[in-house]
Amino acid sequence: MSTIAMGHAGAEAAPAEKKGLWSWITTVDHKRIGILYGVTAFLFFLLGGLEALLIRWQLGAPDKTFLSPEAYNQLFTMHGTTMIFLGVMPLSAMFFNYFIPLLIGARDVAFPRLNAYSYWVFLFGGLVLNSSFLFNAAPDMGWFAYANLTSKQFSPGLNVDFWIIGLQILGIASLAAAVNFFVTIINLRAPGMKMMRMPMFVWMSLITQVLLLLAFPIITVALVLLMLDRSFGTHFFVPSGGGDPVLWQHLFWLFGHPEVYILILPAFGVVSEILPVFSRKPLFGYAAMVFSGCFIAFLGFGVWSHHMFSTGMGPMADTVFSLGTMLIAIPTGVKIFNWIGTVWGGSIQYKTPMYFALGFVAMFIIGGLSGVMHASPPADLQQTDSYFIVAHFHYVLFGGSIFALTAGAYYWFPKMTGRMLSESLGKVHFWLMFLGFNLTFAPMHILGLNGMPRRVYTYSAGMGFEFWNAVETAGSLILGFSFLIFIWNILKSLKSGEVATADPWHGATLEWSIPSPPQEWNFAVEPTVDGRDPLWELRRARGGTLPEPARVSGKGIHLPSPSYWPIVTAFGTALTLVGFLMHVTLWVILLGVAITMLGIFSWAFEPADH
Amino acid sequence: MDAQVATHEHAHPGPALYLRVAVILFVMTALEVLAFEVSHRPSMPLHELVQPLLNEILIILSAAKFALVAMFYMHLKQDSKIFSGLFVFPLIIAAVLIVALLLLFSYLRLLHPAA
Amino acid sequence: MAHDTAHALHPPTATGLDTRKLAIWTFIGSECLFFATLISNYLVYKGESLVGPLPHETSQCMLHGQMTTCEPIFEIPLVTFGTAVLLFSSFFVVLALNGAQQGNRKKLIGWLSATVVCGLFFIGMQVYEFYHFYHKGLGYTTNLFGSSFYTLTGFHGTHVTLGVIWLATMLVLAIRGKVPPEKSLNLEIAALYWHFVDVVWIVIFPVVYLMR
Numbered sequence: 001m002s003t004i005a006m007g008h009a010g011a012e013a014a015p016a017e018k019k020g021l022w023s024w025i026t027t028v029d030h031k032r033i034g035i036l037y038g039v040t041a042f043l044f045f046l047l048g049g050l051e052a053l054l055i056r057w058q059l060g061a062p063d064k065t066f067l068s069p070e071a072y073n074q075l076f077t078m079h080g081t082t083m084i085f086l087g088v089m090p091l092s093a094m095f096f097n098y099f100i101p102l103l104i105g106a107r108d109v110a111f112p113r114l115n116a117y118s119y120w121v122f123l124f125g126g127l128v129l130n131s132s133f134l135f136n137a138a139p140d141m142g143w144f145a146y147a148n149l150t151s152k153q154f155s156p157g158l159n160v161d162f163w164i165i166g167l168q169i170l171g172i173a174s175l176a177a178a179v180n181f182f183v184t185i186i187n188l189r190a191p192g193m194k195m196m197r198m199p200m201f202v203w204m205s206l207i208t209q210v211l212l213l214l215a216f217p218i219i220t221v222a223l224v225l226l227m228l229d230r231s232f233g234t235h236f237f238v239p240s241g242g243g244d245p246v247l248w249q250h251l252f253w254l255f256g257h258p259e260v261y262i263l264i265l266p267a268f269g270v271v272s273e274i275l276p277v278f279s280r281k282p283l284f285g286y287a288a289m290v291f292s293g294c295f296i297a298f299l300g301f302g303v304w305s306h307h308m309f310s311t312g313m314g315p316m317a318d319t320v321f322s323l324g325t326m327l328i329a330i331p332t333g334v335k336i337f338n339w340i341g342t343v344w345g346g347s348i349q350y351k352t353p354m355y356f357a358l359g360f361v362a363m364f365i366i367g368g369l370s371g372v373m374h375a376s377p378p379a380d381l382q383q384t385d386s387y388f389i390v391a392h393f394h395y396v397l398f399g400g401s402i403f404a405l406t407a408g409a410y411y412w413f414p415k416m417t418g419r420m421l422s423e424s425l426g427k428v429h430f431w432l433m434f435l436g437f438n439l440t441f442a443p444m445h446i447l448g449l450n451g452m453p454r455r456v457y458t459y460s461a462g463m464g465f466e467f468w469n470a471v472e473t474a475g476s477l478i479l480g481f482s483f484l485i486f487i488w489n490i491l492k493s494l495k496s497g498e499v500a501t502a503d504p505w506h507g508a509t510l511e512w513s514i515p516s517p518p519q520e521w522n523f524a525v526e527p528t529v530d531g532r533d534p535l536w537e538l539r540r541a542r543g544g545t546l547p548e549p550a551r552v553s554g555k556g557i558h559l560p561s562p563s564y565w566p567i568v569t570a571f572g573t574a575l576t577l578v579g580f581l582m583h584v585t586l587w588v589i590l591l592g593v594a595i596t597m598l599g600i601f602s603w604a605f606e607p608a609d610h
Numbered sequence: 611m612d613a614q615v616a617t618h619e620h621a622h623p624g625p626a627l628y629l630r631v632a633v634i635l636f637v638m639t640a641l642e643v644l645a646f647e648v649s650h651r652p653s654m655p656l657h658e659l660v661q662p663l664l665n666e667i668l669i670i671l672s673a674a675k676f677a678l679v680a681m682f683y684m685h686l687k688q689d690s691k692i693f694s695g696l697f698v699f700p701l702i703i704a705a706v707l708i709v710a711l712l713l714l715f716s717y718l719r720l721l722h723p724a725a
Numbered sequence: 726m727a728h729d730t731a732h733a734l735h736p737p738t739a740t741g742l743d744t745r746k747l748a749i750w751t752f753i754g755s756e757c758l759f760f761a762t763l764i765s766n767y768l769v770y771k772g773e774s775l776v777g778p779l780p781h782e783t784s785q786c787m788l789h790g791q792m793t794t795c796e797p798i799f800e801i802p803l804v805t806f807g808t809a810v811l812l813f814s815s816f817f818v819v820l821a822l823n824g825a826q827q828g829n830r831k832k833l834i835g836w837l838s839a840t841v842v843c844g845l846f847f848i849g850m851q852v853y854e855f856y857h858f859y860h861k862g863l864g865y866t867t868n869l870f871g872s873s874f875y876t877l878t879g880f881h882g883t884h885v886t887l888g889v890i891w892l893a894t895m896l897v898l899a900i901r902g903k904v905p906p907e908k909s910l911n912l913e914i915a916a917l918y919w920h921f922v923d924v925v926w927i928v929i930f931p932v933v934y935l936m937r
Contacts, residue, residue, distance in 0.1 A: 110744045175755060183748045186692070189739040213751065214703055217759035225766065225876070232865065234872040236766065242775040242869045246718070250711060251762065301703055305714070314721045317714055601894075625820055632816035636809060639930075643805050646935040650781075668931040675812075675927045683819050684920045690742055693750045700754035704761030711765045 018562075026562035028112035029520055033119050034098030035416065040119075041090035044126055046483070048082035051075045053480050056440070060473035062461040072457035073140035074159070078130075080143030081163065084263065085170050086126045088401050092266035093122075095408055096181050096205050098416060102511035102518065103199045105190025105527040110183040112560045113603060114176055120570030122173035128578060129166025132159065139163035142455060144252055145226070147237035147245035152230050158582065161230065164223050165581045169574050171216050171223075178212035181205060190510070192529040196290070199509045199532075200283055203290050204269030207297045211258045211265070214301070219255035222248065231584050246311055253304035261300045263397060265293060267404030268335060271357045274411050275339055277507050278354035279346025282533055285338040292331035292338075299328050309377045310384050318377045325375035332368055336361065351505070352426030356407030359434055363399025367392055370445065385455070388448025394441045406433070406486070413493070414500030418516045421497065425489040432482035439475025443468035502549050508533035515549050521557040563606060569599025623682065631682045635675055642671050749914045753921045760925050763880060764932060767873040774868035778861060780934075788862040795862045798870075799934055807850035808930045811885075814843030815923040818892070818916045825899070825909040833904065837896045837912075840919070844889040851882045874933065881925055888919045 018027075027033060055075050058067040067075065097115065101108055109115045132138040137158040141149050150160045185206045189198065198206075225236040226248065235241025237248045276283045283289065305313060305321040313321075339361050348354065370392040374380040383389055413421050447468050452459060459465045503512035510527055511518070512535055531537045539546055576592030579585045648654045649664040660667065681687040686694045738744055777784025778795035786795035817840040824832030855875065863871045895915050898904050904912055 110748065179748055179751045179755070182751050183744055187738040187740055187742065187744050187747055191739075193739070213755040214700055214758050217755055217757075218707075218762045221759060221762035221766070228872070228876065234866050234876075235869060236770075236872060241866075242770070242773050244715075244769075244773075247711075247715075247766070247769060250714065251766075254707065254762075301706075313714065314717055316717060625823060628816055628819050628823075632813065635812050635816075639805065639808055639812065642931055642935060643801060646801065649937075665936050668935055672927055672931045676924050679815060679920055679924050679927065683815050683923075684917055690740070692740060692742060692747070696747075696750040696754045697757075700757040704757045707758070707761050708765045708768065711769055715769050 023562065025567055026116075026564045028108075028116050028560050028562055028566070030097050030101050030109045030112065030115060031416075031518060031520075031522075033115050034094050034096075036119050037090050037097055037122070038094035038416075040123055040126070041087060041094060044082055044086035044130075045088075045091065047130070048079050048087050049480060049483065051079040051082065053476055055079060056473045056476040058457065059459075059469050061470065062459055062463070062466055064458055067457060069457045070140065073455075074133075074138035076455060077139045077142055077163070078133075081129065081139060081167075083397070084143065084259070085167065086129070088263050088397065088405070089174065090122060091405050092208070092263075092401075093118075093177060095201070095266060095270065095405075095412070096177070096208075099412065099511060100181055100184055100202060100205055101188070102415075102514070102522060103202050103509050104185065104188060104193055105510050105523060105529065106184065106188040107522050107557075108560065109180050110188055111180050113563050113566050114180050116563070116566035117570050118173045118177035118180065120567045121169060121176065121573055124570060124574035125166055125169030125173060128169055128574060128581075129162060132162035132166075135162075137162060139166075144256065145248075146252075147226070147243075147248035148239065150226060150230070150248075151238050153238075161227070161581050164227050164230075165577050168220065168223050168227075169577050171220050172573060174212050175216050178209040178216070182209040182213065185209070190523075190527045190529055196287065197529060197532050199269075200272035200286070200289055201266070201269035204265045204272070204293055207293050208262050208265045211262050211297055211300065215255045215258035215262070218251055222251035222255065225251075227580060231580065246308075249308050249311060250304070253307045254301075256307065257304040258297070258300050260396075261297055263401050265297070267360065267401040268293065270404045270408035270411070271339065271360050272342075273509065274353050274357040274407050275342045275361075276533075277411075277505050278349040278351055278357070279343045280349070280506075281342060281346040282508070282536075283338070284341035284344075285334075286532060288334055289338050292334040295331040296328060299324060299331070303328065306375060306380070309380045322375055322377055326372060329368070329372050329375075336365060336368070349505075351410075352421065352423055352430060353407045353411035353505075355427060355430040356403050356410060359430065360400060360403035360407060363395055363403055363437070367395025367397075367399055370395065383448060385453055386448035387444040387452045387454055390454050391441050391444035391448060394444070398437060398441070403433075411505070412511075413490075414504050415511055415516050415518070417494060417497075418500050419493045419497035420500050420504060421489050421493045425485055425492070429482050429485045429489065432478055432485065436475050436477075436479030436482055440472050440479055441475075443471050443475075503535070503546060506539070508536045510534060513538075513546075513549060515551050519551060519554060521554050521559055524552045524554065524557070563603070565599050565603040565606060569596055569603060572596030572599050623688075627682065631678050635678060638671050638675050642668055645671075743910060745914055746910065746917075749917050753917065756921065756925075760877075760881070760928075763877045764928065767877050767933060770869040770873050774870045776868050778863050778867070779870060780874075781937075786862045786867070798858055798861060798863050800857075801934065803850065803854065804930070804934055807847050807854075808926065810843050810850070811847045811923055811926050814840045814847070815920050817843060818919050822909065822912050822916050825904050825912050826906055828906045830899065830902070833899050833912075834896065837892065837899055841889060841893050841896055844885060844892065844919075848882060848885055848889065851878065851885075855879075877929065877933065881922070881929060884922045884925070888915075888922050891915045892919060 024032065024036065027036075054067065055072065058064050058072060097109070100106075129139075135158060139145075139162055140159045141155060141163075145160065145163060149155060185198070185202055225234070228234045229236050229238060229243075235243040237243045237245050239245065272283055272289060303321055303324040305317060306325045309318055309321075343358070370388070374383045374389065374392065410421055410426055413419070447465055448454075450464060452463075452465050459469075500516045502515050504516075505512070510523075510529070513527065514523060527534070535546070572592050572595030574592070576589055576596060579587075579589030579592055645660055645664055645667045648657055649661040651657065680697065684697075686697065740747075777786030778798050780799050781797050783797060784795055785792055787793075788795060817836045821833050821836035821840060824830070824834075824836060858871075863874075865871060865875050892915055895904065895912050898911075
């Protein structure tokens with residue numbers, strides 16, 4: 001029998017919640033940090049969306065001069081960089097933060113202060129990257145920054161430097177967070193929660209952390225080498241000094257391909273939580289889901305060069321990477337069939353999270369299929385650098401990750417805020433997003449195969465591109481509008497939404513056994529688990545209903561103290577790297593190092609518990 | 611004192627073993643440098659044998675040194691297998707990365723010798 | 726309930742392993758890829774330098790503004806000595822840890838001091854080496870060999886420096902009597918990092934200095 005405290009006696013009035021700006025700056029509570037990640041990432045996501053809308057407006061008709069070529073280059077580079085590093089990754093991090101401890105029955109992450117440090121470094125990294133707009137020097141060479149376009153000769157401005165430093169800072173945040181979540185999942189699971197009983201979201205998160213740990217050091221080195229080329233005059237990627245620009249592509253995609261799975265695996269996890277709950281059936285093929293996830297991640301390290309077929313790697317390399325890439329379709333297919341198997345024959349609850357989760361499965365299949373197409377080098381040589389590729393990765397990144405993350409937002413919003421989102425507005429949001437998304441990105445397949453190149457700021461009339469481009473721009477406006485409805489829904493719910501019970505969806509996992517929103521210590525009594533769907537087992541044992549858990553005083557529960565050293569250390573870290581931004585400013589670097597060291601030492605010797 | 615050492619002998623091997631490992635590491639380093647010198651001086655004995663095998667000898671010796679430090683000084687031999695996994699799995703990926711890049715570039719230079 | 730809160734202070738972990746030790750191993754695993762990428766960069770560009778000086782061969786190079794014949798850059802005896810010192814520092818730190826676990830302060834402080842001195846010596850060796858190589862004509866941007874060599878060994882040197890700072894901090898704590906046996910894990914974690922820095926050098930030494 002699981003021991004999960006439900007509505008026990010001993011309930012007292014909860015102590016007043018900590019309030020005020022200072023409490024947020026010094027917080028080490030994973031739930032608050034999760035909310036900080038969520039709000040920050042959503043704002044960056046809206047910024048990235050705005051950049052996309054400007055791009056679409058420019059391309060809405062031929063020969064437009066709404067954007068200059070320079071502005072266009074900055075916008076598509078910042079759109080890609082923002083959506084990946086400041087949008088999807090930290091939105092996933094919001095769920096890691098808030099829900100990994102809840103799903104495994106822990107009171108916090110393994111290192112609460114390191115967790116706060118990760119967030120602040122992420123925030124500073126995002127601000128540094130976007131501050132480039134103030135200097136009219138936003139990165140303008142594409143999110144992949146191919147050498148030797150990035151050399152001082154071809155990109156003399158600070159644009160590339162902002163990109164390098166911004167990403168370097170963000171990488172530190174990701175690595176610190178990855179160590180933290182990896183250790184949390186391995187070591188902080190509640191009694192009885194064996195690895196093969198963990199919720200699928202936790203499994204996919206664990207695999208994501210492994211990918212982060214192994215892929216981010218590679219881009220860190222690549223960025224350092226590029227910075228050395230630009231600021232110190234080395235020739236790692238400069239042919240005139242014997243360097244090879246293709247090495248940049250290898251290093252970038254050695255990181256970049258695992259990064260693709262870093263973006264999609266958390267989404268797989270979210271959907272694997274939602275589909276069973278709203279089908280009233282356990283997840284189909286749990287073990288197969290786990291192993292296919294591991295297999296995808298492992299193969300993900302061996303296929304990076306499929307991004308580089310057009311560099312001319314030779315028939316042998318092309319063949320190896322092509323076969324490896326096609327192989328990934330197998331574990332991905334296993335996942336898709338398992339999701340269908342989960343829903344199949346279920347007692348389906350047509351709630352908003354389920355709409356988005358099902359939308360994810362459908363859209364991801366389309367994106368996955370076009371992906372297999374350009375695994376073949378001859379096909380890829382036709383499709384690469386065309387809108388076909390843009391269509392493909394938006395079907396997996398938007399149709400995949402964003403649909404799934406939105407599903408997760410609707411699913412877990414009641415737990416995070418204690419309020420329900422409006423179902424009717426949610427469904428309007430879904431249909432508009434679904435319609436807008438497909439109108440925007442489906443025609444790109446056609447335009448791509450008709451030869452429209454990506455990353456070009458306009459096209460001439462009479463090329464046959466006008467009609468579908470106009471459709472896409474109309475679609476993107478619908479897509480943008482759908483997010484306004486989402487925001488309205490959130491604001492309305494926060495103000496006057498229906499109060500959420502602890503378990504509004506009849507969920508299967510531990511987070512639904514505690515009040516909404518959870519109290520600071522999560523679990524008043526440490527739960528014990530003896531199955532994969534602990535709450536469903538408890539519900540069955542209790543004859544179908546569960547009492548509402550009471551809010552308790554939490555007297556005697558030990559929690560880590562708030563600390564301002566994480567933000568100080570994060571500031572020092574960011575400052576050190578900013579010192580490398582403008583012609584290598586030594587005093588800034590030294591000041592940054594000094595602040596970082598001060599922060600680390602104060603942190604290390606700060607009593608963790610009072 | 612001695613009793614304390616004896617109780618800890620069980621958890622962590624004692625200084626005697628650490629010293630033996632240190633001596634072996636030192637000898638292996640000497641062998642590495644010796645192999646290097648032999649392969650670079652035709653006058654030295656065994657030059658013909660060592661010269662073509664220098665890289666292989668060095669890889670084997672340094673892998674052995676690496677393993678000794680990891681097993682005995684980093685205690686992986688008696689510590690949890692989870693720690694070994696956390697080290698060995700990234701090492702495999704790292705080795706594959708190095709070998710793959712070297713193969714890709716030597717293949718590329720084979721295809722385009724002029725460049 | 727009381728039982729549970731008592732547990733919450735030092736909850737037993739799911740694996741029984743210490744959380745911080747798990748974290749340092751996770752970090753070390755991640756660092757493997759960091760150095761692997763730097764080593765790849767060195768090896769991919771090995772033999773691709775357009776001008777001298779070169780590691781093991783005499784070559785044409787620019788020195789004091791004119792083309793001359795440059796000597797091979799590497800001088801094996803010095804770096805071999807540095808390598809041996811770093812290896813011994815690993816030996817010393819396990820002895821220090823052994824002392825800490827036994828509550829033998831003298832042993833702890835003595836061997837830990839020796840470790841820190843070895844680390845400082847290694848850094849000194851590297852600084853001298855860089856200075857010396859520079860005067861033999863190998864500037865940071867002279868050729869790909871110089872850039873990739875200084876970058877790889879420089880990052881390793883940075884790690885050694887951080888390790889020395891960490892171990893020196895532990896030494897100060899040990900002298901103040903703040904590393905009792907029950908806190909020896911603090912030293913064990915620092916030592917793990919130090920050994921990792923050592924094994925990276927075990928790879929760099931033959932790959933960079935000795936291999937053909």
